[in-house]
Amino acid sequence: MSDDQTDVLRASVDKFFFCVEKFVVTTGDLVERHPVLFWTLLFYAITSLIPEAWILHSLFGFGPSGPVKGSPAALVQRIFWDATVKKDSWFSTLQCAGMKGTSARQMIGSIAAKL
Known part of the structure; x- marks a missing residue:
């Protein structure tokens, strides 16, 4: 050099x-x-x-058909709501977002409005 x-x-x-x-x-x-x-x-x-779908589905377990068996989402649903999830709860918002593919910004705004 x-x-x-x-x-x-x-x-x-x-x-x-x-x-x-x-x-x-x-x-x-x-x-x-x-x-x-x-x-x-x-x-x-x-x-x-981080892709939003990965966060909801892979990390938390909110899949296109609802909470994935054995996931954190299924555990939280069993502990707090059993089989019946209250309408307009934060869990139902996350569940809906996982099933519809809602963006994280829409989901956070929706949850924040309910608090």
Whole structure:
């Protein structure tokens, strides 16, 4: 590797580390000054990357035919509602969302309106 190539590589690496350092310092300042905002933004970023259908079906067990046998959704239904789920409850909203493929934003808004 020639000296010119080494200098170019070193300058590129220095720029990268400067950007990483600036990101870490800015994030630290945000956490220190506005912790609720930071956690809200982090939650939003993570949930934006995860497909909604995966969250409802694979993680919680709300499938297209209702709660999946042996899933957390089936356990919660058995513990709190037995066979009868109250109309307009948060559980019925999640169950409906899993069956219809409702978006997470619609589902969260619907649950928040019922609280």
